[in-house]
Amino acid sequence: MKVPALKVPARESSPHTATRIGLWLGIAFGLCFVTGLLSHYVQHPPGWFAWPTRPVGLYRITQGVHVTSGVAAIPLLLAKLWTVYPKLFARPLVKSVPHALERGSILVLLGASFFELVTGLFNATQNYPWQFFFPPAHHAVAWIAVGALLVHIAVKLPLMRTPAEEVRLSSSHPGKLSRRGFLLTTGGAAAVAVLATAGGTVPWLRTVSVLGTRSAALPVNRTAAAAGVSTVDSDWRLTVGSRQFSRPELEALPQTTAELPIACVEGWSASARWTGVPVRDLLALAGVEPGDVRVESLERDGLYRASTLPAAHARDPLTLLALEVDGETLSLDHGYPCRLIAPSRPGVTQTKWVTRLEVVR
Numbered sequence: 611m612k613v614p615a616l617k618v619p620a621r622e623s624s625p626h627t628a629t630r631i632g633l634w635l636g637i638a639f640g641l642c643f644v645t646g647l648l649s650h651y652v653q654h655p656p657g658w659f660a661w662p663t664r665p666v667g668l669y670r671i672t673q674g675v676h677v678t679s680g681v682a683a684i685p686l687l688l689a690k691l692w693t694v695y696p697k698l699f700a701r702p703l704v705k706s707v708p709h710a711l712e713r714g715s716i717l718v719l720l721g722a723s724f725f726e727l728v729t730g731l732f733n734a735t736q737n738y739p740w741q742f743f744f745p746p747a748h749h750a751v752a753w754i755a756v757g758a759l760l761v762h763i764a765v766k767l768p769l770m771r772t773p774a775e776e777v778r779l780s781s782s783h784p785g786k787l788s789r790r791g792f793l794l795t796t797g798g799a800a801a802v803a804v805l806a807t808a809g810g811t812v813p814w815l816r817t818v819s820v821l822g823t824r825s826a827a828l829p830v831n832r833t834a835a836a837a838g839v840s841t842v843d844s845d846w847r848l849t850v851g852s853r854q855f856s857r858p859e860l861e862a863l864p865q866t867t868a869e870l871p872i873a874c875v876e877g878w879s880a881s882a883r884w885t886g887v888p889v890r891d892l893l894a895l896a897g898v899e900p901g902d903v904r905v906e907s908l909e910r911d912g913l914y915r916a917s918t919l920p921a922a923h924a925r926d927p928l929t930l931l932a933l934e935v936d937g938e939t940l941s942l943d944h945g946y947p948c949r950l951i952a953p954s955r956p957g958v959t960q961t962k963w964v965t966r967l968e969v970v971r
């Protein structure tokens with residue numbers, strides 16, 4: 611349909627602004643989706659997936675991008691909605707098949723996007739109302755959102771190439787929002803999002819440092835008390851294959867010290883200087899060939915009581931069974947008597963209170 615171009619008053623939000631925001635939103639969604647998928651595959655690696663052990667802060671970077679792009683997408687999505695909302699209620703509701711597709715895709719896209727951004731935000735603020743349900747749901751709905759986004763873009767692409775149409779749609783906005791007012795709205799929403807993730811959460815949560823909190827100390831994710839590891843018996847031993855090591859025996863082995871981050875999936879990360887025995891040395895001492903290594907903790911039944919170290923990480927000389935952090939014996943909360951710390955791994959897999967290493971494959 612050919613529509614004559616209309617003059618857009620200078621104060622009105624221009625199609626240029628709407629397209630710009632759409633583009634930024636697309637970039638934020640793209641970054642968030644790709645880094646989210648990476649995080650999913652790192653935690654549940656399919657056979658074809660290999661995650662490098664270097665740089666040591668790789669997961670810290672990808673997950674930081676994931677959480678930041680997700681938080682940034684919230685005000686961008688609201689801004690995008692603001693620029694197009696009259697269209698959402700335009701009649702007739704359905705004009706043609708492509709039009710119905712476009713409307714349907716927008717509805718799905720909006721629902722899925724809000725679900726992702728809101729549940730993600732809750733998770734980033736260390737709220738766990740979805741303890742068991744969150745990761746698979748967040749992952750599945752991401753695919754739905756991306757599917758709807760692709761349909762939306764495919765249907766919209768011919769339209770985007772017709773400036774007249776864009777101008778007509780945009781100039782029908784009744785709000786007569788100035789560019790300045792619009793930017794203020796977007797900025798205000800961004801500030802709210804940032805406050806909700808960082809400042810707003812700190813007073814509610816005693817035990818953890820959250821996204822945006824620049825605390826020098828290393829946060830504790832799950833305390834020993836919460837994990838039910840209140841004391842460690844003096845007869846504690848680390849079992850590696852058929853060998854057993856007491857803590858003094860581990861201390862007597864050659865130690866490696868490395869600066870490595872803990873990068874929690876929820877977005878916070880902190881670097882520390884860890885000292886301990888490389889896992890590959892322990893496997894060698896026990897006479898077992900390195901492979902994927904199951905790491906078990908003293909914890910009875912927590913979600914993260916055990917993890918599996920991929921073979922590449924098990925072989926890496928910086929993958930440690932740490933005994934000390936920043937020159938001090940590990941505290942019980944940080945995983946005493948020993949905890950796993952490996953380069954470029956999600957925090958959930960940095961198992962604390964380790965009791966057994968077993969090559970599983």
Ligand SMILES: Nc1nc2c(c(=O)[nH]1)N[C@H]1C(S)=C(S)[C@@H](COP(=O)(O)O)O[C@H]1N2
Pocket residue numbers: 828829830831832837872873874875907908909912913914915916943944945957958959960961962963
């Ligand atoms: N056994 C055990 N280890 C665990 C966890 C857990 O719940 N149980 N939480 C993990 C998570 S989610 C993170 S982010 C890191 C945090 O380590 P920290 O508490 O020493 O900072 O520990 C990991 N190790």
Ligand SMILES: [Mo]
Pocket residue numbers: 831873874875876957958
């Ligand atoms: Mo975590």
